Structures are given as structure tokens and as C-alpha cells.
Amino acid sequence: MSYVGSSVKRIEDRPLLTGEARFAADLSLPDQLHMRVVRSPVAHGRLLEVDTSEARSMDGVEAVWTGDDVREVPPIDFRMAWVEGLERFRQSILAADHVRYVGEPVAIVLAEDPYLAEDAAELVFAGIDELDPVVDPMAAGPAAIETTVVEKAYGDLEGAFGDAPVVVEMELAVGRHSGVPMETRGALACYDPLRSVLEMFGAAKVPHHNRAAIASMLGLPLGAVVLREGHVGGGFGIRGELYPEDVLVCLAALRLGRPIRWVEDRREHMLAANHSRDQVHRIRAAVESDGRIRGVIDEFWVDQGAYLRTHQVTVTELTTSMLPGPYAWPAYRSRGHVMLSNKTPCGTYRAPGRYESTFVRERLIEVIAHRLSLDSSEVRRRNLVPPERMPFERGIAALGTEVTYDSGDYPGLLDRTLEYLDYEQLTADLARRRSDGERVGLGMGFFVEKSGLGPFDGVRVTVDEAGQVLVVTGVASIGQGVETVLAQVCADALGVGIESVRVRHGQTDDLAYGMGAFASRVTVMSGSATLIAARRVRRKAVDVAASVLEADPDDLTIDRGRVFVRGSPGGPAITLGEVARRLRPGLTAGEPGLTAEGWFTVDHMVYPYGIHAAVVRVDPDSGQVEVERLVVAYEVGKAVNPELVHGQIAGGAAQGIGGALLEDFAYDESGQPLAATFMDYLMPTVAEMPDVEVLLLEEAPSPANPLGVKGAGEGGITAVGAAVANAVAEALGRPEEVTRLPLGPERVRRIAAGVA
Amino acid sequence: MTERTRVEVELTVNGRSHRVRVEPRRTLADALRDDCGLTGTHLGCEHGVCGACTILADGEPVRSCLMFAVQCEGMDLRTVEDLADGDRLHPIQQAFWENHGLQCGFCTPGFLMLSAGYLAQNPDPDEEELRAVLSSNLCRCTGYQNILKAVRQAAEVMRG
Numbered sequence: 001m002s003y004v005g006s007s008v009k010r011i012e013d014r015p016l017l018t019g020e021a022r023f024a025a026d027l028s029l030p031d032q033l034h035m036r037v038v039r040s041p042v043a044h045g046r047l048l049e050v051d052t053s054e055a056r057s058m059d060g061v062e063a064v065w066t067g068d069d070v071r072e073v074p075p076i077d078f079r080m081a082w083v084e085g086l087e088r089f090r091q092s093i094l095a096a097d098h099v100r101y102v103g104e105p106v107a108i109v110l111a112e113d114p115y116l117a118e119d120a121a122e123l124v125f126a127g128i129d130e131l132d133p134v135v136d137p138m139a140a141g142p143a144a145i146e147t148t149v150v151e152k153a154y155g156d157l158e159g160a161f162g163d164a165p166v167v168v169e170m171e172l173a174v175g176r177h178s179g180v181p182m183e184t185r186g187a188l189a190c191y192d193p194l195r196s197v198l199e200m201f202g203a204a205k206v207p208h209h210n211r212a213a214i215a216s217m218l219g220l221p222l223g224a225v226v227l228r229e230g231h232v233g234g235g236f237g238i239r240g241e242l243y244p245e246d247v248l249v250c251l252a253a254l255r256l257g258r259p260i261r262w263v264e265d266r267r268e269h270m271l272a273a274n275h276s277r278d279q280v281h282r283i284r285a286a287v288e289s290d291g292r293i294r295g296v297i298d299e300f301w302v303d304q305g306a307y308l309r310t311h312q313v314t315v316t317e318l319t320t321s322m323l324p325g326p327y328a329w330p331a332y333r334s335r336g337h338v339m340l341s342n343k344t345p346c347g348t349y350r351a352p353g354r355y356e357s358t359f360v361r362e363r364l365i366e367v368i369a370h371r372l373s374l375d376s377s378e379v380r381r382r383n384l385v386p387p388e389r390m391p392f393e394r395g396i397a398a399l400g401t402e403v404t405y406d407s408g409d410y411p412g413l414l415d416r417t418l419e420y421l422d423y424e425q426l427t428a429d430l431a432r433r434r435s436d437g438e439r440v441g442l443g444m445g446f447f448v449e450k451s452g453l454g455p456f457d458g459v460r461v462t463v464d465e466a467g468q469v470l471v472v473t474g475v476a477s478i479g480q481g482v483e484t485v486l487a488q489v490c491a492d493a494l495g496v497g498i499e500s501v502r503v504r505h506g507q508t509d510d511l512a513y514g515m516g517a518f519a520s521r522v523t524v525m526s527g528s529a530t531l532i533a534a535r536r537v538r539r540k541a542v543d544v545a546a547s548v549l550e551a552d553p554d555d556l557t558i559d560r561g562r563v564f565v566r567g568s569p570g571g572p573a574i575t576l577g578e579v580a581r582r583l584r585p586g587l588t589a590g591e592p593g594l595t596a597e598g599w600f601t602v603d604h605m606v607y608p609y610g611i612h613a614a615v616v617r618v619d620p621d622s623g624q625v626e627v628e629r630l631v632v633a634y635e636v637g638k639a640v641n642p643e644l645v646h647g648q649i650a651g652g653a654a655q656g657i658g659g660a661l662l663e664d665f666a667y668d669e670s671g672q673p674l675a676a677t678f679m680d681y682l683m684p685t686v687a688e689m690p691d692v693e694v695l696l697l698e699e700a701p702s703p704a705n706p707l708g709v710k711g712a713g714e715g716g717i718t719a720v721g722a723a724v725a726n727a728v729a730e731a732l733g734r735p736e737e738v739t740r741l742p743l744g745p746e747r748v749r750r751i752a753a754g755v756a
Numbered sequence: 757m758t759e760r761t762r763v764e765v766e767l768t769v770n771g772r773s774h775r776v777r778v779e780p781r782r783t784l785a786d787a788l789r790d791d792c793g794l795t796g797t798h799l800g801c802e803h804g805v806c807g808a809c810t811i812l813a814d815g816e817p818v819r820s821c822l823m824f825a826v827q828c829e830g831m832d833l834r835t836v837e838d839l840a841d842g843d844r845l846h847p848i849q850q851a852f853w854e855n856h857g858l859q860c861g862f863c864t865p866g867f868l869m870l871s872a873g874y875l876a877q878n879p880d881p882d883e884e885e886l887r888a889v890l891s892s893n894l895c896r897c898t899g900y901q902n903i904l905k906a907v908r909q910a911a912e913v914m915r916g
Contacts, residue, residue, distance in 0.1 A: 009853055016861025017849040019796020019836035023862060026795035115779065116760075182800045182808060182896045183862040233798075233862030234896050266801040479860025479897055643856050650899030651859060678805035678894070686900040687891035716899075 003488035003498055004707070007643030011498065012483040021231040024186030024202035029259035032188070033062055035249055036117035037264075038107035038124045039271065040099035043135070043342040043671020047097050048127035050107050055120040060112040062256065064124060067094040067106065073217055073251065076242055079209055079310040080399070082317050083148045091307035091345065093244040093251075099128060100306035101344050102673055103271025105244050110252055110260065133671035137339035138280060138301050145340040147304065150313055152320040154395035155331025160295025164286035168368050173740045174356045174721065176278035176303065177663035179349045179655075180683060183233020184269040189249040190259035196224060200250055203227035203506060205240020205476050206516035211508045213242050214250050225250075229506025235478030235517060236655070237348035238274040241310045245272075270676045274347030275665050278303040279319065281360045287368055291379040295331030298323055298360070302338050305345035313338050314399070315346065318353030318450075321398035325361050325448045326410045326609060327383040328392070342671045348518070350652060351714040354449060355659065355721055359741060362445040362722035363729075370735040376726070377418060380446050384410040398605070399453060399519075405607045406710075407700040408635060414446070417611045417633040420695050430615070434731075439618040439752075440628070443726025445719030448609045451711025452524030452704070454602040457515050459529040461490060461537045462595035467561045467577035469494065469501045471533075474514020475526040476506040480713060481644040485523050486530045488640055489707070493534035494541075495558030496576065520608075520711025523640055525600055528705045533598025541579045541594060548574050548582070606702040608710035610634035612656075612719035616727040620752035623745030625661050625728055627688070630720070633695040637702045637710040645712040650692040652716020658684045659717075660724040664742050692716075765829050769794060770838035778825045785809045787825035788835060796836040796865050800894070807893030810866040810873075811835050817873035836865035839872065848872055848910040857906035859897035866893050871907045879915050 015021040038050075052064040075090035095106045106126045111117035137144040161167065187202035198220065203210060207227040215225040232239065245262055252260040264272065281300040287293050302316050316336035323334055349355075365383075369376035385392045387409040394403035426442060433440045460472045471490050477483060483503040491498040504510060515525065538558060545563035546553040549572050557566040564573035580594040615629040632649050639645045662682040666674040675681035701708030721741050728748065729738040737751045762777040769792055776791040783802075788794045788811070797820055800808035804822040811820045812834040839846040845853065848871050858864045867890070874881070874889050881889070886907060895903060 007856075010856065013853045013858060013861070014845075016858055016864055017845060017852060017868070018840050019794070019865055021796075021861055023795075023798070025799070026789075028790075115781070180896060181862070182806060182860070182894065183798070184800070231862075232860060234860040236896070266803070266806075479862075481859065647856050647859060647898060647902065650901055651897045652899075654899035655896070677803060678801045679803070683894055683896065684900075685891040685894060686887050686904060689900050691901045692899055 003491050004640050007641055008484065008488060008498060010481055010484040011487055023183055023231045023233055024188065025263040027188045027201050027230065028261065029188065029190055032259035032261045033110045033112065033256065034114040034117045035252060035260055035262040036109045036121040037105045037245060037268065038109065038121045038126065040095065040102060040104040040106050040126065042099060042128055042130055043102050043133035045099050045128035045130040047095055047099055047106065048129055051125040052107060055109055055123040058120050060116045061109060061120045063110045065108050067092065067096040070094050070251065073247065076244065076247065076310065077213060078312040079206065080314050081312045083150065083313055086147055086308055086312060089147050089308040089340065091244065091309060093247045101342050102671060103268070103344060104306065108248055110256065133342035135341060135667050135669055135671050137303055137341045147308060147338045147340060148313060150316045150320050150336040150338065151334065152396040153333035155295060157295050157297060157331045157333055160331040161286040164294055165289045166287040166371060167284060168287060168364065168371060169284045170364060170367060171280065171282050171739060172360045172363055173280040174277045174359055175742050176275050176665040177659045178275045179236030179238040181234025181236055181239055184264045184266055185239065185243065185245065185273060186263040187246055187249045188259060188261045189253035191253050191257060197226050198224060198250055198254060199226045199228065200246065201228045201230060203229045203240065204232040204478055205235055205518055207476060207506050207508050208474060208514035209516065210242045210246065214247060217247055218251060218254065227508045229476050232478045236350045237276065237352060237518065239478060240476065241274060241347055266678065267676050270681060271344055271673060274309060275305060275344045276315065276346050276349030276352060277356055277659065278346065279356045283360055283364055285364055285368060289372060291368060291372055291374050291382050293327065293329050293383050296329050298334040300336050302336060303341050303343065304338050305341055305343045307345045309345045309347050311347045315348055315352045318398060319357045321396050321403055322354050322448065322450065323357035323361055324394065325358060326385060326446050328385045328389065329383065343667055350655060351449065351718040354447060354718045358445055358447045358719045359721040359725060362719060363725055366726045366729065367736050377414065377444065381411055381414055386411065398450065401604050404604055405448065406702050406704050408609055409700060410609065413609065413611060413633055413635055413697065416697065417613065417695065420633065421613055421631060439620055439731045440615065441727040441730025442613065442615050443723045443730060444611060444613045445722030445726065446611050447719040448607050449520065449711065449715045449718055450605045450607055451520035452602065452606045453519035453521045454525065456513065456599055456601045457525035457529050458511055458513055458597055458599040459526060459533045460511060460595060460597045461533040462593065463537060463576045463580050465577050465580045467500060467575055469496055471501060471503045471530060472510045473503065473505045473526050474511045475522045476517040478517050480648065481641065482522055485640050485644065486526060489527050489530045490534045493531050494538050496561045500561060520713035523709050524606060524705055524711055527640060527707050527709060528600035529598045531706050532600060533596050536596035536598060537594060540596060541576055544579045544582055545574045602704060604704060606704050606710045608634065608636055608715055610715050612723040614723040614727045616724060616731055618728060618731045618748060620732065620749065623748035625743055625748060627657055627690050627724065629693065630690050631693045631695065632716060633697065634715045635697045635700050636712050637700060638698050638708040639696060640707070640709060642696060645696060646694050648712045649694050649716035652714060653692045653720055654684050654689055656717040656720025657688060657724065659741060660721045661742050661744065664744065763826060765826050767792065767825065767828055767833060768831065769833045770835060776825065780824065780826050782825050783821050784823040784825050784828055785820040788820060794835050794837050798862055798865055800863065807870060808863050808866040810869045810893065812869055812873045815873060815876065817870045836868055839868060847913040851906040851910035851913065855902045855906040855909060857898065857902040863893060863895045867895065867903055871910065875911050875914060879911060881911060
């Protein structure tokens, strides 16, 4: 039987179900101190003096440090850098002479008890000479700081726009929202004198990168820092990036020689962890009268917040390069302005740049269709990249690799989706309901995702003498099911039962290199590396078994951990455990141990694609939008575990609905955040969620990796904003007025009333 | 700052007595996690919205972040650690596992305890009410449909 392709139950679930799991806040060490961060209460100001005397005099307070105490530590560097010369916009671990957003760390308190640390933090007084904040960088004029402009272009735009029969121009915006995982951030750092290493628990996403960054910032050799990932309560792009607090716990553990524990509260998380999205686009399309698009010019502004964090301008880079999506526009230019403001800094959030650009592009398509009195599905179809042009070279690069769509049949997916929806019947039903007075509508969004960002990942597979298999990977688990998926791949490739496979991840002393869990890359990269490593182990086992069984290696097979002559499961056999025993040092002339590493490297990403369709019902009086149906058609190449892919899509879809209707990190004019609790930052509950209908297709396997897989982590969210917005536009009979997400009640009421 | 006062409280958690010395302001959630060592109860917001810290107090699902430890003397407190019977998962745990009702698992103890308390009182819930009850907790990974499926299945199994 084959594990790959079947929905086996997750192997990592038991401790999560029983309460035995170990998330960052569940860890404690003897003699630990608790860190509390003092944060700026104002959006912008000159930091005059931080008075720590009262806090320091409290019993049980071990130390209080300000920016002056950590001046030797450099700012947090970029993990991904696409533009040179932006170093001056990086964030220091504690504010030095200015504060630039509410929540910026200005001091830390280290105390014997977390309640005491919080008490003491309230006694730290930061003298701040307030300055005017930039809250809306597009309206701020010369006060706004533009860090850089990212531009991508191809084709003849002059020709496209010169005598275009129709030009459609729109301004579209996506609000500020973010991953907001259920577990807040936390860390526990200690210096271990036995091994002379600084150890930090609570790492996630990119432990190997962060180990190198922390070592460099604190002036330690790479081998003197170990990062450990435990259970992680959701990632979504924002968790696991290197934040000031991670460095501060490590620094304090080194200086004080005691373990340092830090767990943020929810308000801190909303103020201090990465925000995302927050873009305004002005887009223009030159269109033939049959709906074919000749060219698109897009200019957009990203409200980056106060600093450039580890992603630098990654989101802007992805927005410009992925905006054309599934369409073969012959000419295109996009310029993204990365603007600073006095708000929480931004990073990536699930489908970064694609959620935003898909909303912009698919609203544009809808308005083009409206202007030309065409069905929007037909406008989409006329512009899709045709299958015969696959692999399709866009002619621009994203994240340092050429955008080359690896495989796909986009018109085929559109057909399948319309068929699934029973499109004509559905649109007729909705038209009837509208004529009965209901405000209902269908909206769609077609998108191309990107996944499997390289350049490498590695896995070591080892079989011990009891026949138990250990898969060690350099990637990370943020709750998405890594252990199960890698165990499935390994069990099949090696010929063992999945129950004998364990998977270990996120420990920087396990493997010399590891990239991490982001960009829907884990199954693509680490899955492929697992396949390579497991095949090597298999070959080694077969070679040993061949000499023991006096058989030709080509005649042997492995099943449930036993090696035997193919077709004779009852004949002579040797277990993998026994093979491992024969590979002890001294017993073999070759490398000892039944173990091998596999490394998978790629130059290009792979591009899954899909369609979201939403049916909504709007109450024009309350402004409430109910999502009656959400359909996600998604081509994933090959689903290693369909149930887990389904779970990824449904979860992404919920977050997409949040961004479309509810979630908004709003600020007042003084830069005070208006959504710093779950009372103000609303996320979908089960009451807002339809049963997401997933049409999972495995018809365009990727030629770019041995499993044929494309990433599944982000496609659930990508076009939800677009589809819901298009549906609301149809429901309200306001085809052009839906221009901004989220579609909260007030905005929807205004659109319904025609005063948007 | 005056000397911080602590009072002795006897908490009965999962049938076992824990004698702890806590400040009156200490939340029940912190006392369970840090004083009783039961870290299966998670804190997601500490202001009563997300429900990750849901436990049973005298059979009722409660937010343990909104209660003080000193309020809870004499109560029968049950946490997620109490659900499984040795190696055997509780039907609700089993149903979450079988229906892929969890991803990162951080919200899971809260959903399990909410469901356990609710199903004990309402063994045959109707769909609308079940949705209303489960809407009191937040999950950021699953999109909820598998949680709903799991609780429905658990209800069926528990009714026998």
C-alpha cells in the first residue's frame, strides 16, 4: 500500500490532544528570570531619558535595561534582501533615540516573577518629546519617507495604451491585517556551561537562519548558539522571524548567567509582531472591446510601518511580480512604493503580495467585464495563459528567480469550476433571488500561487537496530502537519510502516543547514529531500541484504521493514534492524550505519493555481455580509495527504474571510492603535464560516520535483478577498464601488447607499 | 511597594488536591499552569475572548483566565489532562484526531473542554446550537469545519 496520496491520520496529534504538548510558554528552567518589555506609548517622538530607578529598586527585580545598555548590539538584519542601501531602516532591539510606533520596545525588566516584572515595567518612565506621526503615508506629503521603489516591467506599454479602445482605471486598497496565531510569541534562553552553548527554546519557521543572526549580533561563533523549536501554535508568515525580544532574551541569558523566560501577552502581540498587507493600488488597463487585455500599468503604495524588518521589501517584490496572475497580458509595468509610517512594522502574512494583487487584478477584471457588458468568466478565459504556452516565462523575476509557471491548464480549471458550480443555474438562481429582493451575489477570483522556494533543504534518514526510523529535517513545523507528510514519503520510499517513523525538526544542532517553513515550501523541498534520503537508505539496505540472502540486489524488495526476494514474502528475509546491526563500525568496509542524507536543490519555484468562488448575502441595513458558500478549486500537482491539504485550504479560507470582512489594524490620527485586543480585532468564528467546498485537482503534477507536488499552504486564502468583494459588488448592484477591504458593516452600508 | 501578600489555597484539579500559595490577583489559568504544572491549559488572549484556556469548573465550561485562583477553593476543576483514560483517548479527543480537527493544536484543549462540558449537559445537540456554542472559541488554523465534524461525531459516539 502507498501512504503518499492517502489521508493517513496525523502522527503528531496525540500530545496536542492530551495537553502534553510543549509550547514556548510551557517551558521553565530552575532559577529563571522573567522578562517584560516596556513599550512606547506614543507613535512618534524623541526619546529623552528612560527613568528606571524606581523599577530597579523593587525587591526581586534583577535588572532594567534601556537602549543605552544594549548599544553594542547591531540592528536586526534582513533575512531576505532584494534592494541594496536600505540598512538604515532596520530596527534596533531597543529604541535608541527615537520611538516610531506604539509598542516599540524601549526597555526591558528582568525579575523573579512575571507578575512582578509587569509591575516593575509600569514604573519605568520613558520621557518622550512627541513628534507628529505619519499615519497615512499617502497623505503625509513631504513628511512621508519612501524607502525604495520596486519596479517590474515587460512588453510594449506605449503600443498597448496608444490606441486602446477601452481604458479602465481604478484605485483599490487592502487593509492592514496579519496572521495573529493563537499562541503568542515566547522564548526561553539559557547558557549551558557543560556544552558552552547559548540555547534558545521557542524558535520557529527559520531556526537555522535565526541561529546565525543571533550569533552574529551577539559576537558568538555559530557553534555556540543552538535554537530549539518545540510545539508552535500557528505560523502564517509572522511567527519565527527574528524579533527584538528573541535577541534580548539571549543577551540577558548571557549577561546574567541565568535562564531568561519571556511570554508576550495578546496586546503586545497585536502591537509588536509583524502586521501585513496595507496597500493602495492605482491600476490602469488597456483593453480590446472583446475583453482581451493589451497591457496593465499599476502603481502602488505599501504602508510598511516604522521599520524594515527581516523581510525587507519581500511583500512589495511579490506584489509586483505576481500581480499578472494567470493572465498572458503582453505588456505590464508595476511600481511599488515602500513607505514608512508610525505604525507596527510589516512582514509577510500567508500569500503575501498575492492576496493583495489578486484582489486588485480580479476586481479590475470584473469592472472591465461590466464596462464591456461581458460575463467576467469570459473576460478571464480570453486572457488566461493557454496550456500550450506552458512552461510560461513571464519575463520578470520574483525573489531572485525567474517567474516561470511550471505547468497547468488554466482554462481547464475554469471549466471544471464553472461545471462544479453549475454556473448557469447558479447565476439564474441568484438573479431570481435578487429580483425577489434579496441582496445576493456570486464573485470569483482566479489566482496563481507560488511555492517551493529553494534553494535547498536536507533530510537525514536513519534506521536503528530495532528497525525504528528517524527522519531529521532542517525545516520547521508550525502546526501544518510536517511530521505526517514526511513520514508518509519516507515510509513509502523505504518500505516501512508509518508507525515506525519519527520525524524531528527545527533543532539547529541536528543538521548543519536548514531553510525553514515558509513560502509553501516544506512538502516540495523537504518532502523531496526525504524521498532522496530514504531511497539512499533503501539502496544501502538492499546491498547488505543481497549479500546476506545471496540474491541479486535488483531482485529484492522491502516491505514493512523486511527485505526479501520480490514475490516471495514468505521466503528468506532480513529485517532493516538486522541490516543496521551488520553496518556497525568495523563490520562494514563502507560508511557505518543504515543512514543517509538527501539534499534537494532547485533554481525555480513551482506555481500552483486556483479559483475561489463566493456566494454572499448582504443585509444593506446592517451592512452584514454572510458568506453562504465558498468554493476553492485548487491544482496542487499531487496531494501527499488530501485531508491535510483540505485542512490547509479551509484554514486559509477562514483567514481570507477575516481579511475580506472583519480584520483591520486601524489607527487614530495620533497613531494610537484602535485594534489591540480580540474585542477590536475581529477574527472569524465558526459562526462566520461556511463549510468550505474544496475541489482538489491533481492533474498538473510539477515537473520540477520528484514528488510532482506544488505547495498547498497558501492557496486557501489567496483569492478570498477578491471573490468576496466581487460577490458583494454583484449583490449590491454596485459593480464599481467595491474598492477597499475589509468590507466591514459601515463600508458596506455606504456602498449599498451609493455614498462610498 | 508593599510586601506582596500570598494566601494559601487548596485547588482540586482532576481529582487531586494541590495546595498552592498565590497572590489574590493570580488567575486560575496561571495557577493551573505554573503552580500545579498543568500546562495543557493554554492562554491565547487573557481577556476572555479566545477560549483557549477553557476548563470545567463544577462541570461548567469557564474561561480560566477570567477567574482568580482564590475563587476556586472547593470547586471540582477539570483540565484537558483529565480527558484521556491512560492510553485511551476520550471520544472527543479521538474524534478530533480522526477528523483532522486540529492543526497547530494550541486552541485544541479549550475546544475539547468546551465540548466536554457542553456534551455532558446536551448529549444530542442540534446543528444551530452547536455552532453557537463552538463560536465562543477561536481557532486560527482549521476553518472550524473539522472541529464541528469532530464534535458531532463525538456526540454520536458518547450517546452510544
